[in-house]
Amino acid sequence: MxxxxxxxxxxxxxxxxxxxxxxxxxxxxxxxxxxxxxxxxxxxxxxxxxxLRGVADVHRISDPYKLVSRQHHPDRSTVWVGPAGRQVPIGPDSFTFLAGPCAVETPEQTLAAAQMAKGAGATILRGGAYKPRTSPYAFQGLGVRGLEILADVGRATGLPVVTEVVDARDVAVVAEHADMLQVGTRNMANFGLLQAVGEAGKPVLLKRGMTATIEEWLMAAEYIAQRGNLDVVLCERGIRTFEPATRNTLDISAVPVVQATSHLPVIVDPSHAAGRKDLVVPLSRAAIAVGADGIIVDVHPEPETALCDGPQALLGADLRELAQAVRRLPSAVGRVDAGELSRTA
Amino acid sequence: MxxxxxxxxxxxxxxxxxxxxxxxxxxxxxxxxxxxxxxxxxxxxxxxxxxLRGVADVHRISDPYKLVSRQHHPDRSTVWVGPAGRQVPIGPDSFTFLAGPCAVETPEQTLAAAQMAKGAGATILRGGAYKPRTSPYAFQGLGVRGLEILADVGRATGLPVVTEVVDARDVAVVAEHADMLQVGTRNMANFGLLQAVGEAGKPVLLKRGMTATIEEWLMAAEYIAQRGNLDVVLCERGIRTFEPATRNTLDISAVPVVQATSHLPVIVDPSHAAGRKDLVVPLSRAAIAVGADGIIVDVHPEPETALCDGPQALLGADLRELAQAVRRLPSAVGRVDAGELSRTA
Amino acid sequence: MxxxxxxxxxxxxxxxxxxxxxxxxxxxxxxxxxxxxxxxxxxxxxxxxxxLRGVADVHRISDPYKLVSRQHHPDRSTVWVGPAGRQVPIGPDSFTFLAGPCAVETPEQTLAAAQMAKGAGATILRGGAYKPRTSPYAFQGLGVRGLEILADVGRATGLPVVTEVVDARDVAVVAEHADMLQVGTRNMANFGLLQAVGEAGKPVLLKRGMTATIEEWLMAAEYIAQRGNLDVVLCERGIRTFEPATRNTLDISAVPVVQATSHLPVIVDPSHAAGRKDLVVPLSRAAIAVGADGIIVDVHPEPETALCDGPQALLGADLRELAQAVRRLPSAVGRVDAGELSRTA
Amino acid sequence: MxxxxxxxxxxxxxxxxxxxxxxxxxxxxxxxxxxxxxxxxxxxxxxxxxxLRGVADVHRISDPYKLVSRQHHPDRSTVWVGPAGRQVPIGPDSFTFLAGPCAVETPEQTLAAAQMAKGAGATILRGGAYKPRTSPYAFQGLGVRGLEILADVGRATGLPVVTEVVDARDVAVVAEHADMLQVGTRNMANFGLLQAVGEAGKPVLLKRGMTATIEEWLMAAEYIAQRGNLDVVLCERGIRTFEPATRNTLDISAVPVVQATSHLPVIVDPSHAAGRKDLVVPLSRAAIAVGADGIIVDVHPEPETALCDGPQALLGADLRELAQAVRRLPSAVGRVDAGELSRTA
Structure with a gap:
């Protein structure tokens, strides 16, 4: 008062x-x-x-989320991704490596990228069919055709696939083709979309809004959970700050902060955070060491012709260096490779 | 290089x-x-x-937007809002005052708020039927019933109405009831929604994303324009910064910056920027003086029972002080009240 | 807990x-x-x-500053600047226009700028003799020679002078030549300097740190006040945000926020906030309308040869437009020109 | 144009x-x-x-710093800290652990903290005698008496000491007692202080301003280098963002960005970045894995009675966990413990 x-x-x-x-x-x-x-x-x-008269200020002390909080659910959760018979875990005991091209462009490019990803140790394939772009004149993705290519390549390589959905009207068709639905950074507060993916019956990869607080991010997860879907994996991908040297500032502290507050798994996307290929390997190492439950990385067979985010895609020596880090570092922080824990038929 | x-x-x-x-x-x-x-x-x-090898960095020099730029359209535009016979302008010659309740709650509350708004000099009524809320447990708006109430009150008071649309699937029904469609701050980068309102045949009020640069905001307007709709009014409503004293930081400089770059009208929302009733009047005065083409303000007959953003709604002495500023200050910066320029049948 | x-x-x-x-x-x-x-x-x-065990979080509710707070000093203060016989007020009843060159370069340039300033209605002359620059290779100011030029020009034009002090070791010599000591944005948290100016016996112009919260800024003023000097004028000059269109983002809301919390006068520096000449006039109008107690503006007779911040210095038509705004707008918000309230012998 | x-x-x-x-x-x-x-x-x-007329914008392409750039000095530098006979390196081949109490309070507390630090593997002792505090009512440090205690404890434990200097007038006395001078986050742009430490003949630990870009930070290092002192170690300690969960946001990407641009060593301060004890260990692991040349951590024998930053000081199980990480992780990224490379007499 x-x-x-x-x-x-x-x-x-x-x-x-x-x-x-x-x-x-x-x-x-x-x-x-x-x-x-x-x-x-x-x-x-x-x-x-x-x-009211005389009230100087109001501070909320308790957390506004419930279903995603550790308060009534102290054990950290594991989310299983993929069809019965080849499910891959993302959770506290394992370390999961997701990789693939930013955008699905052609069957050949997607297959090549998937093979690169798998060769480097990835156990889940990512690839975009719907691309939210700042410019209406930029490549917006192949849509349903992209979903089909991605599903084909997933089957061919044996990797479950995750892809972004940008519009509530597309949730059904995306859920038909993908094993996991991604909600991107620009849509973290698109509440209609959150509710739609909450009802789609597939695990969700929820990227942090590039300007969302951790609390707002967990509230977005609560929107999904409230529709009955607790299979949500959070993904830190950098926040907007005054620093221009990187596209966004990777908030590495968000990983332990989320893990202390929520039971949901949390992974890191170093490619989009940095926007620079040369930072992907060191930031991936940092993500493993800080205790992230996984990383998601852009790879592309020919970055210089990529239709989306070529400058951050890995290949060659960088990818080999990343593969080595993914093989060695997780055990130094008490983690097992997700591939070893997969539920295969 | x-x-x-x-x-x-x-x-x-x-x-x-x-x-x-x-x-x-x-x-x-x-x-x-x-x-x-x-x-x-x-x-x-x-x-x-x-x-490519040897490339150190790439800087873009020219603007990435075209249709909304002043480059090929040097004269600033006026957008007319309302049905034939009672159209209100928003543009460089006038000053337009939009006001109303944050959320439509009941017919009585909406009518009372509309009468307060009109009494204070407002010529366009705002009111929310769909409310995007950070918490899934907060009031989400009355939906279609809210649209009907708002349209009724608009007819009863003779004020054109503007209301927010949060989902591309709702654009048709909102366009049926409202004279102007608002895209809120959380949806500024919801490209599917931008395209849908671009095709709806009604003027659009495009709020700045709370963490969007001016360039990204103009690119969002370009998405709407690209679908054939150039009747876009921009609305500065505060950006996210490190300062906790206000809910967001009103970027008052954005008004002249936008006016130098784009031909679209630009107004200011001091209520949502500040989140505090006591700042609404001084910030409204600042908006008028800086050269904004209008302001949009929350009013509510009983803020203490409001279902949404009560602490920032004006009434009583504050509203009278605002009415006085709106009556007197625009002429000091060469503007005419929009009411005097309205195209009445 | x-x-x-x-x-x-x-x-x-x-x-x-x-x-x-x-x-x-x-x-x-x-x-x-x-x-x-x-x-x-x-x-x-x-x-x-x-x-302590079991403590979840600690929130401070009351304000941490005392001497500069309105709590025990509800009336807003007026600070008088200048030698006995020609003192100019900065406070709640008046509007004070401070202007001059960013840097003192030569006697001729300083005199010309001072005459421009005075002609446009300024009643206090600003000019820099010590310039804190990001680059060690940039012009650092004339030092003591600059102070002498400034004092001479102040006497010749009858204007009290304010100038920046950047090092506690220079406070005595600056206080000898200037009527008001400025602490710049980069030194707002240089506590040794704050204490030194607190003991110098001259009024202080305390710029907000470009990344300081309002509370931290008031704590910096408390450092000065604690050494016995309550003649502190606060100056909002833009904060660092993600928006690149302006050098900093002018936090216009800080003016009414400070006035609600502290009894100290608060002015606005639109030149350094924007870093662009074309925004200085609209932002000055906004500052007057929001209720600032004054503005401080860069003017220079030949901006294209200025050794510091030429792109933001006014002259010609822009300066005439500003002069007109300063003459007319303050009365629209209940203010009298500081010149009329000056205590002349 | x-x-x-x-x-x-x-x-x-x-x-x-x-x-x-x-x-x-x-x-x-x-x-x-x-x-x-x-x-x-x-x-x-x-x-x-x-x-100039017709100029639309000016972009600088090349780096504004020279002496600290890798352009003409491609090999990364090693800075040696300590008196002849027991010099500890900070540089690309080693990993250096600096630890100690935030503030020197008493000889007993400082010695106990130093022994904790040494026991956990630290090879350089940190401790504050001059504390820049936001509030003038908070503990400001013991001054010269603190320097004497720190020097005594450094000799007793055989650890070189680093301590902050906050005022150019104190540089001489601090340089007399300490092996390395720290410039704190609030003074990164205190150019007089930078020049003074540049002439003091001791290595400098330059913390990043909490709101400084990496380029501004390197320019601050250039100020020191320009006075003839190239023994500068950079320290990333978190930047100010909109996220309230941590005191500042640790910009972990700054480590590889700096290493790509400058030849100077760069270390990380996880204690001040997070402001929370529970994040210090995971962030230290991340710092090691990302490739930092060292870390600097707060330890205190009785955090609950600490006069400064108690909530972030480690002891007990947390410190043992950190010690383990410092022992094991650096070798996983190709580093040797600095203690093994020390130049002992």
């Missing part, structure tokens, strides 16, 4: 809180009075306490 | 640029060579120059 | 708070306990409550 | 560039002309090209 709040002002706040079934504890100091609210957070949503 | 780039590296860049019909001018210094590219920006999208 | 905190954990916190003379009010909920602390904030500095 | 720039405008730019001995290459397109400048960057400082 403000220093000049009256007894009546305090009483009005208490009455309003009690009116929705909450409890209000008054702590009266010489200069200032603090009122502690206890009760069901949902019932407090429309209290509008800031509009 | 990097200092150690070879003649062959330079030649490879030149060849690639010329291969898509562009021109490449080579500026050779003692330490470093710079290559200036000239040509159609669209054809340069997939050059992937950063992947 | 965390959900799993025990009775002992709660008791330990209470004991520690009471140990330094504070009071601790315990609010016990079903899931979570909140402890409200009341007492002298200073005595709480070393409690380290976050290190 | 702007699309409407004339031939004369272009010629004026070229003339001005050539006037200071530079070369200007003109690339003329259908819509737009680009002028590439080649020459000595220093001579371009006062060209003020943005003030």
């Amino acid at each position: 403000s220093p000049n709040a009256t007894e009546e002002d305090v009483a009005a706040v208490v009455a309003r809180v009690e009116g929705v079934g909450g409890e209000a504890f008054v702590s009266k100091g010489v200069v200032r009075t603090i009122i502690g609210l206890v009760g069901d957070l949902e019932s407090f949503h429309h209290l509008n306490l800031r509009t | 990097s200092p150690n780039a070879t003649e062959e590296d330079v030649a490879a860049v030149v060849a690639r640029v010329e291969g898509v019909g562009g021109e490449a001018f080579v500026s050779k210094g003692v330490v470093r060579t710079i290559i200036g590219l000239v040509g159609d920006l669209e054809s340069f999208h997939h050059l992937n120059l950063r992947t | 965390s959900p799993n905190a025990t009775e002992e954990d709660v008791a330990a916190v209470v004991a520690r708070v009471e140990g330094v003379g504070g009071e601790a009010f315990v609010s016990k909920g079903v899931v979570r306990t909140i402890i409200g602390l009341v007492g002298d904030l200073e005595s709480f500095h070393h409690l380290n409550l976050r290190t | 702007s699309p409407n720039a004339t031939e004369e405008d272009v010629a004026a730019v070229v003339a001005r560039v050539e006037g200071v001995g530079g070369e200007a290459f003109v690339s003329k397109g259908v819509v737009r002309t680009i002028i590439g400048l080649v020459g000595d960057l220093e001579s371009f400082h006062h060209l003020n090209l943005r003030t």
Whole structure:
């Protein structure tokens, strides 16, 4: 309460809180009075306490998410990706390497990239059929044809596939072809899309909004969970800051912060965070060491002709260096390669 | 090019640029060579120059938007909102005041808010039927019922109405009831939605993404324009920064920056930028003085019971002070009230 | 407290708070306990409550500054600048226009700029003798020779002068020549310098750190006040954000936020915020309209040869437009020109 | 150049560039002309090209720093810290662990912390005698008495010591007692201090300003180098972003970015970045894995009574876990412990 709040002002706040079934504890100091609210957070949503006379400020103390919180679900979860018979885990015991081309361009390019990915140790294939692009004049993806190519290549290589869905109207067709649905950074707060993927019956890879706080990101996961789907994997991919040397600033601390707060698995995308090929390997090593449950990386057989994000795609020596890090480092932090834990038929 | 780039590296860049019909001018210094590219920006999208050997960095010099740029359309545009017979302008000669409740809750509340808005000088009514909320447990709006209430109140008060659409699947029904479609800050990069409103045949109010650069915001407008709709009004509503005293930081400079670059009208939303009632009047005055083409403000007959953003809604003395500013200040910067310029039957 | 905190954990916190003379009010909920602390904030500095078992988080509710707060000093202050006989006010009743060259280069350039400033309505002259520059290879200012030129020009034109001091070792010599000492954005957290200017016996112009929160800025003012100098004028000059269109983002909301919290005057520097000449006039109008107590603007007789920040310096038609705004707009928001309130002998 | 720039405008730019001995290459397109400048960057400082008619924008392509750049110094440097006979390296071949209390409080506390640090594998002792604090009411350090305690403890344990200097007037006395001078995050742009430590004859630990770009940070190092001191170690300690879960956001990418650009060693401070004890170990692992040349960590024998930053100080099980990571991980990325490379008499 403000220093000049009256007894009546305090009483009005208490009455309003009690009116929705909450409890209000008054702590009266010489200069200032603090009122502690206890009760069901949902019932407090429309209290509008800031509009009451004498109220200086309102701070929320407890977390606003429930289903994705560790509070009532202390054990960290494992999400299984892929059709029965070849399911790959993402979770606290394993380390999962997802790789593939930013965009599906042709069957040949996709197959070549998938083979590169698999050769480097990847156990899940990523590839984009719908590409949200800042410019309406940039390549927007192959759509359904891209989904078909990706599914074919997934079957040919034995890798489950994850691909982005950018519009709630496309969720059904994407869920038909893919093993995991990705919600991209620009759509993290597209609540209609979150609800649609929550009902699609497939695991979801939820990228962090490039300007979302960790709490907002977990609230987005809560939207999916609320529709009955708890198979959500979070993906840190860099946040927008003032630093221009990298496309975004990889918030590596988000990994342990999320793991302390939520039971959901969390992986890292070093390719999109940095936007620069030369940073992908060191940032992947950092992600493994910090305790991420996996990484997702762009690979492309010919980056210089890629229709999307060529400058960050790995191949050749860089990819070999990454493969080596993925093989060796996880065991140094107590992890097993996801391939070894896969549920094969 | 990097200092150690070879003649062959330079030649490879030149060849690639010329291969898509562009021109490449080579500026050779003692330490470093710079290559200036000239040509159609669209054809340069997939050059992937950063992947070529010897390339140190690539800077784009020209603007990536076309239809919304002042370059080929030097005169600033006016957008007319409302049905034939009572159209209100938003543009360079007038100052337009949009006001109404954050959310449509009941017919009575909406009518009361509309009358408050009109009494204070507003000529366009805003009100939300679909509310994108960070929490899935918060009030999400009345949907179609809200649209009907808003349309009724608009007819009753003679005010054209603007309301937000959050899902491409709802664009048709919203366009049926509203005179102007709002795309909210969280959906500024929802490209499917942008394309859908671009085809809906109604003017669009495009809020700036809270973490979007001005260039990205204009690219979002370009998505709408590209579908044939140039009746786009931009709305600055605060950006995310490190400062916690306000909900977002109103980027007041964005108004003259946009006006120098684009022909589209631009207005300011001081309510959502600040999130605090006590800042709405001073920020509205600043918006008028900086040269904005209008403002959009939350009003509510009973903020303490509002289902959405009560703490920022105006009423009483604050609203009278705002009404006074809206009446007096625009003329001090060479503007006429939009009401006087309305095209009435 | 965390959900799993025990009775002992709660008791330990209470004991520690009471140990330094504070009071601790315990609010016990079903899931979570909140402890409200009341007492002298200073005595709480070393409690380290976050290190205690069971403590989930600690939020400070009251303001950490005292001398600069409006809490015990509700009337807003006026600071008088200049020698006895020609003192100019900066405060709530007036509007003060400060102008001059970014850097003092020669007697002729400084005099010409001062005459331009005075002709446009400025009543205080600014000019830099010590320039903190990002590059060690850039012009660093004329030092003492610059102070002498500035003082001469101030006397010749009858304008009090303000100039920046960048090093605690220079405070005495700067205070000898100038009527007001400026602490620049890069030195806002240079606590040794703040203490030195706090003891120099001259009013201080304290620029906001380009990445400082409003609270940190007020704490910097508290450092000066604590040394006995309450003649501090705050200056908002833009904060660092992700937006590249302007050099910094002018946080126009900071003006009313500061005025609600602190009794100190607050002015705006639109030149350094924008870094672009074409934005100076609209942003100055916005600053007047939002209720700033003054503005400080770069002018230069020949911007194209300026040794510092030429691109943002005004002259000619722009300066005339600014002069007109400064003459007319303040009265529209209830202000009188500072020149009319000056205490002349 | 702007699309409407004339031939004369272009010629004026070229003339001005050539006037200071530079070369200007003109690339003329259908819509737009680009002028590439080649020459000595220093001579371009006062060209003020943005003030010339027809100039749309100016982009700098080359790096503004020289002495700290890898361009003319491709091999990465090693900085040796400590008196002859027990010098510890920080550089590309080793991994150096610096630890100690945030603030020197008493001889006993400092010795206990130093022994903890040494026991965990640290080879350099850190400890603060001068503490820059946001609040003038917070503990500001013991000053010279703190320097004496630190030096004593350094001798007793055989560890070289690093301590912060916050005022140019204190550089001499700090250099007398310490083996390495630290410039803190708030003083990164205190150019007088940078020049003073550049002349002090001791290695410098330069923390990144919490809101400085990597380029500005390297320019700060250039200030030191320009005074003849190339023994500068950079320290990434988190940047200010919108994310509130951590005190600052550790910019882990800055490590490989700096190493690609500058020959100076770069270490990481996970304690100050996170401000939370539970993140120090995972972030230290990430720092090692990303390729940092060292880490600097807060340890304290009794964090709950610490006078400064207690919540982030390690002890007990956390410190043992960190010690283990420091022992094992560096070899996984090709590094040797700095202790093994020390130059002992």
